[in-house]
Amino acid sequence: MTRFLHSFMDFLRLLGHETVNRVWRLGYGSRFFFAVLFRSGASLTRGRLILREIWFSGVLSLIIILISGLFVGLVLGLQGYEILQRFGSAGALGTMVALSLLRELGPVVAALLFASRAGSAITAEIGLMKATEQLKAMDMMAVDPVARVVAPRFWGGVISMPFLAALFSTMGIFGGWLIGVVFIGVDDGIFWSSMQASVDFRHDVWNGILKSFVFGVAVSQIAVFEGFDSEPTAEGVSRAITRTVVTSALAILALDFVLTSFMFRGIS
Amino acid sequence: MNRKALDLWVGFFVAIGIGALLFLALKVSSFSGIQMENTYQLQARFDNIGGLKLKSAVRSAGVLVGRVTDIRYDSEKYVALVEMHIDNRYLFPKDTFAAIYTSGLLGDQYIGLEPGGDEEDLADGATVLKTQSAVALEKLISQFMFNKASEGQTAPP
Amino acid sequence: MQAYRLLLLSGLHQLRKFTVDDHLVSIENLCFDYGGKPVLRGIDMHIPKGRVVAIMGGSGCGKTTLLRLIGGQLRPTSGQVKVAGEEVSALGLAELYALRRRMGMLFQFGALFTDLSVFDNVAFPLREHTDLPESMIRDLVLMKLQAVGLRGARDLMPSALSGGMARRVALARAVALDPALILYDEPFTGLDPISLGVIGHLIRRLNDALGATSIMVTHDVHESMQMVDYIYFISAGTIVAEGTPDEIRASRDPFVDQFVQAKADGPVPYHFPAPNIAADFGLTMDTGALA
Numbered sequence: 001m002t003r004f005l006h007s008f009m010d011f012l013r014l015l016g017h018e019t020v021n022r023v024w025r026l027g028y029g030s031r032f033f034f035a036v037l038f039r040s041g042a043s044l045t046r047g048r049l050i051l052r053e054i055w056f057s058g059v060l061s062l063i064i065i066l067i068s069g070l071f072v073g074l075v076l077g078l079q080g081y082e083i084l085q086r087f088g089s090a091g092a093l094g095t096m097v098a099l100s101l102l103r104e105l106g107p108v109v110a111a112l113l114f115a116s117r118a119g120s121a122i123t124a125e126i127g128l129m130k131a132t133e134q135l136k137a138m139d140m141m142a143v144d145p146v147a148r149v150v151a152p153r154f155w156g157g158v159i160s161m162p163f164l165a166a167l168f169s170t171m172g173i174f175g176g177w178l179i180g181v182v183f184i185g186v187d188d189g190i191f192w193s194s195m196q197a198s199v200d201f202r203h204d205v206w207n208g209i210l211k212s213f214v215f216g217v218a219v220s221q222i223a224v225f226e227g228f229d230s231e232p233t234a235e236g237v238s239r240a241i242t243r244t245v246v247t248s249a250l251a252i253l254a255l256d257f258v259l260t261s262f263m264f265r266g267i268s
Numbered sequence: 269m270n271r272k273a274l275d276l277w278v279g280f281f282v283a284i285g286i287g288a289l290l291f292l293a294l295k296v297s298s299f300s301g302i303q304m305e306n307t308y309q310l311q312a313r314f315d316n317i318g319g320l321k322l323k324s325a326v327r328s329a330g331v332l333v334g335r336v337t338d339i340r341y342d343s344e345k346y347v348a349l350v351e352m353h354i355d356n357r358y359l360f361p362k363d364t365f366a367a368i369y370t371s372g373l374l375g376d377q378y379i380g381l382e383p384g385g386d387e388e389d390l391a392d393g394a395t396v397l398k399t400q401s402a403v404a405l406e407k408l409i410s411q412f413m414f415n416k417a418s419e420g421q422t423a424p425p
Numbered sequence: 426m427q428a429y430r431l432l433l434l435s436g437l438h439q440l441r442k443f444t445v446d447d448h449l450v451s452i453e454n455l456c457f458d459y460g461g462k463p464v465l466r467g468i469d470m471h472i473p474k475g476r477v478v479a480i481m482g483g484s485g486c487g488k489t490t491l492l493r494l495i496g497g498q499l500r501p502t503s504g505q506v507k508v509a510g511e512e513v514s515a516l517g518l519a520e521l522y523a524l525r526r527r528m529g530m531l532f533q534f535g536a537l538f539t540d541l542s543v544f545d546n547v548a549f550p551l552r553e554h555t556d557l558p559e560s561m562i563r564d565l566v567l568m569k570l571q572a573v574g575l576r577g578a579r580d581l582m583p584s585a586l587s588g589g590m591a592r593r594v595a596l597a598r599a600v601a602l603d604p605a606l607i608l609y610d611e612p613f614t615g616l617d618p619i620s621l622g623v624i625g626h627l628i629r630r631l632n633d634a635l636g637a638t639s640i641m642v643t644h645d646v647h648e649s650m651q652m653v654d655y656i657y658f659i660s661a662g663t664i665v666a667e668g669t670p671d672e673i674r675a676s677r678d679p680f681v682d683q684f685v686q687a688k689a690d691g692p693v694p695y696h697f698p699a700p701n702i703a704a705d706f707g708l709t710m711d712t713g714a715l716a
Contacts, residue, residue: 006280009340037354048271049468051274051275051278052274053280054279054281054282055281056272056283058278058281059277059281060278062281097518097609098296102292102296102297116306125540128539129538129539132534132536132539133493133533133536134537134539135538136498136532136536137532137536137538137595138538139498140498140522140525140528140530140608141525141526141530141549141550142522142525142526142553142554143549143550143553143554144518144522148553160281161279162285162289163282163285163286163288163289164285166285166288166289166292167284167285167288169288169292170288170291170292173296196295196296196297197325197332199296199297200297201293201297204294204297205293205296206321207294209289228689246359251518256637262673
C-alpha cells in the first residue's frame, strides 16, 4: 500500500514537473518568437541572407514537393473518379480534386513535407552551429546570432512555404487531370469548367495560401526555436530534430482545424 | 554553391511559385468568371429559398448569367429577399419568372430566370415579381402521402 | 643635448610606467555560482596591457567560466570584471557588443562557420562591422591569412582543414578587427606537437605585433611556460598560485608541483571522494577475521 502511494506520489511529482516544464518552454518559445521578429531588421535589409535561406528551405524542398504533389493528385484522381462515378457525377472530378487540394491537402501535406525536409534541416543546422560553439563565437564577435542566423532562416521558411504549397496544389491538379482526363477519359472541357465554376478565388485559393503562410510561420518558428534551444551535443541535436518534426506536425494539424473552422464557417 | 548559381535557383523557384499561384488564380478558380464590376442588380422575393446560398448561380436557359449577392429575411412580408447581380450583357423582360431549381437530384440550388414577353427590360435595382419557391422535398412527399390516403378513403369498399 | 636625452628617456619611462600600470582587465573578488554550486570564489586578477597571461588548472576548475565572464557571456554572482575600464556585467547589449568589437576570441576547436569558406570566415567580422569595399576586405583577409601562413588555403571549406589549420584560421578571424584583447579557450587541445608549437608561436607573435593583450585558458603547462608573461593557477574556484614562468618553476607550492610535474596524486586527489574502501567491499577490519 505504501509502495503504491509512493509511486503515485512520484507520478504526481513527475506530472507537475513536466507540466511546469512545458509551460516554461511555451513561454520561452513565445519570447523567442518576438525576439526573432524584433531583430529581423538586419536580415530584411540584407536580402542576400534571406536569399540563401530560400534556397536552403525552398529550392531544396522543391523535388519532394513536386513529386509528392503529383502522386497525391494521381491518387485523388483515381479515388475521386471511383467514388463520383457511383453517383454519375464523374464530371465533378475536377472540382473534387481542386477543392480538396486547394483547401486542405495542398497547404497541409506541403507543410508536413516542409517540416520534415526543411524544418529538420534548419534545426540540425542551428543545433550543430550551437554544438560547435559557432553561435557563441558569433556572439563574441559582437554579431547577434538571433539576427544573423535565426531570423534569415525563419523568413526564408515563411517566404518559401506558400510557394511550395501552391506548387504542390498545381502538381496535384495536374496529376488529377492526368488520371481523369488522359487515362480514364473524363471530358477535358468538363473537367476544367466544373472546376472553374465551383472554385472561388477568395474562398478557396486565397484561404489556402493564407493557411500555408500560417503553417510556414509555425514550422519555421518551431524549427529555429528547437535548433536554438537544443542541447549542444550530438544526442541533443538529434532529439531537437525529432521534436521539430513531431511538434510541427501537431501544430500544423491543430492550426488547420482552427483555421478551417474560421475560414469556411457559413459558406458552402 | 556560388552566388550566381544560388541566385539562379532562387529566381527559378520564385518564378515557378508565382506561375503556380497564377495558374491557381486564373485557370483553376472562377477569378476570370463573371466580372463583378459589369453587373446590374435585381431583387426577388421567395416564400422559401430552400438551400440557396450566397454566390449561388443565376442561370437562364442553363447559362450562367449572374450570382446571388445577398439573402435577407423581409420581416414585413415574412418572405426571403434575394439580391442578385446579373451580367450587363444579359437583359430580361419585366415579366421574367424567377424560380429556384436544383441541379441534378442532390446538386446545388440555383435561381433560374425564364424570360416573359414584355417589351420593357428589368432595370438596375428592379424587383422580379413572379417567383416560385424552392421545392421542399418533405412537402412533396407529405402531399403525395396525403393524396394517397384520401384516395384510399374515398374509394368504395 | 645630454639633458634633452635624459628628459626624453624619463618621458618614455613615464609613458611606459603609465601603460604598465594601466590594467586592461581587472577582476575583483569575483564569485560565480552555477545552479547553486559555487564555481568561482573570490578571484582577483589585474592584467596589464601588452601581456600574454595564462590561466591554468585542471578540467572543470572554472577557468573557462572565468573567460566567459571576461567576455560578458556570463554574469558574475558578485564582484566585478572590468575590461578597458568598463564593468562588463553592467553593460547593455549594444554597449557590450561595442566592447566585444575590440575583443577577439579563439574557441576550443576554432568554431569556424562550417557553411563559409576560409576566406569568408576571416572576412565575416569585417563584413559585419565595417562598410569597407570588397577589394579592401580582400587585402585585409589575405594579410591576416598570410600572418597565420594559410593564404593558400583561402578557398577551402572548414571541413577540409586539419585541427591545427582550423585553429589558425580561427586565430586569423579572431584578430581580423585588430582587437585590443584576445581570449583563448584551450588553444592547444587536440593538436599534434608541430601544430602546437605553431599556435603557441603565433599567439605570442600576434599579441606583440598588434600591441594587444592576451588571456589564455589552458592546461598545457610546458607550451605555455615558454611563451607567456604571467601564469595564474586556479583550483576549486580560487587562485592557488601565480607568478612569472620562472617563479612558477621555482615554486614549492604542492599544487603547482603536482600540476607542473603531472603527478597523479597530490592536493588534487587521485580518488574521487568515496566511502571507506573496506566498508565498500564488505570487509570488516576485524583482525581476528584476517588472521
